[in-house]
Amino acid sequence: MSQASQTISDRIQQELDNLTRAERQLALSILENYPASGLGPLAALAKGANVSAPTVARMVQKLGYKGYSDFQAELREELRAKVKSPIAKHDTWAEAAPSEHLLNRFTDAVIDNIRLTLGQIDPKAFDEACDLVATQTRHLYIVGGRITHTLAEYFFMHMQVIRADVTHVQSTSNTWPHYLLNAKEGDVFVIFDVRRYENNTLKLAEMARARGAKIILFTDQWRSPVHQLADITLSCRIIAPSAWDSAATTMLLIETMISSVQSLNWDETKERMETLEDMFDQTKLFRKFI
């Protein structure tokens, strides 16, 4: 009865706390592409999760099945039931919630934003931007505003690991003119500006431009006035069912850029990261093992 309305996926998640490390690793791997992986042979599943075969056998028994075959049989039964059900309700993200639930509505909106943003992005321009950011001879300034300063900071934090000569400037602070004193021709400004667009940011961009710096702009679909000064503009759709805009898509682009710049500079980045790890190890701030 209790397990009648419960999917095996639910059951796995519910037991997650009672599982050991290797078992949990396996459990997550099963959920990763559920239910397909669980329908294959035991050995393949074990290999895919990087655990030994007996671990699989032990886990399914822990979950209450007689053995792996029993587990598979129930998986198939579940699959059969799901396909049979009137309309496969696969049009929601959080299947446990109705489609009107905010979780589903919000996710829909964000996926839409991603789709539309990526659809109109120019890969060449994006690659160029990555190249500019990766060039170590250019000093890199990262500029955020009131809301966007967290995004700027996220980008800054990673760039700091990847390369030297990075500066984080907050346009809302009144100290930013000081930073500009050092800016020289060929330096790169990565500027974040979404509505409502900030006057300070625009002024900053103008001055950077006047000094011969390159400007890369992250903005929204309506585009900040800075875009007229920018060499490369990356605009993201930010609409969401909320009183605020969504930064998730911008985040995606930022992270993609981080990844791209990182591989362009990989030799150096690798070294810097290792050094950083060593330093962290010494501080004992972090736990060594997951």
Next chain:
Amino acid sequence: MSQASQTISDRIQQELDNLTRAERQLALSILENYPASGLGPLAALAKGANVSAPTVARMVQKLGYKGYSDFQAELREELRAKVKSPIAKHDTWAEAAPSEHLLNRFTDAVIDNIRLTLGQIDPKAFDEACDLVATQTRHLYIVGGRITHTLAEYFFMHMQVIRADVTHVQSTSNTWPHYLLNAKEGDVFVIFDVRRYENNTLKLAEMARARGAKIILFTDQWRSPVHQLADITLSCRIIAPSAWDSAATTMLLIETMISSVQSLNWDETKERMETLEDMFDQTKLFRKFI
């Protein structure tokens, strides 16, 4: 493998005419509850269709598979692809770029993260968390670590507008014990902790717990040790083709929570937002029109 875009079901139907009586009987039985029956053992399938086992083996070879195992493997592959594609049918996201371009690969990974995260989330728990955060009689503490502090700050910034009594604590700072002095029973801690998990954050959580506070945890799929203390854990998948993890999915959840809390508190939020707007107008920091 030659007919990449053709499902196995299509293939069976197409070959239906070239099959013998017993084989056709079997084929129809497979289609009856497709694909579940085909994923079980050969003997069971044969019995279900009232044919002998070798008939099954012969038919799948006739359909072009090396053997029954091969047939099953392709069925699983098909199932895997089908589950993945609510939206991922989109072959490429940035159509102007080849599918191997990082823009497409990274976006694929993030969409996958979103799908899997939402699939595992418990809407009830999420709603509960929103409720806790929205309750104004509880002081709200927001805690971030080394990497997550930008996320924490993003959340904090919005909460500040929505409600009073919000505090942003950085666990990497050594001043956090001071904040805990004021924490009292029933207060709420929203804690961000992704790998590598931070010892300070864990200690902070322990002390918050000791003081009778509620804990809501944003973490990754491996779950920070804090989750054993947390009242509600929201785990996000963070895998990306990068040397770093992706925070895009976490961002999505945070924004959804912001939106939810905002509508729970709408009457007050509205007022606060208007006041804020007025204040901004006076500073002339922002441009009035887009």
Next chain:
DNA sequence: AACTTCCTGTTATAAAAACAACAAAATGGA
């Protein structure tokens, strides 16, 4: 640091499943 307890992987065994070879049955044409 020594001990205990609980995990986890390796090896080995038992079960099961898939397939090949053959024999029986069915079909179709003269």
Next chain:
DNA sequence: TCCATTTTGTTGTTTTTATAACAGGAAGTT
């Protein structure tokens, strides 16, 4: 009706697959 051909099922072998028993190793405790 008989024969040739195709189809189908039975039996038995080989391979694969799941699990039990064991032992090394990790983590945590005293």
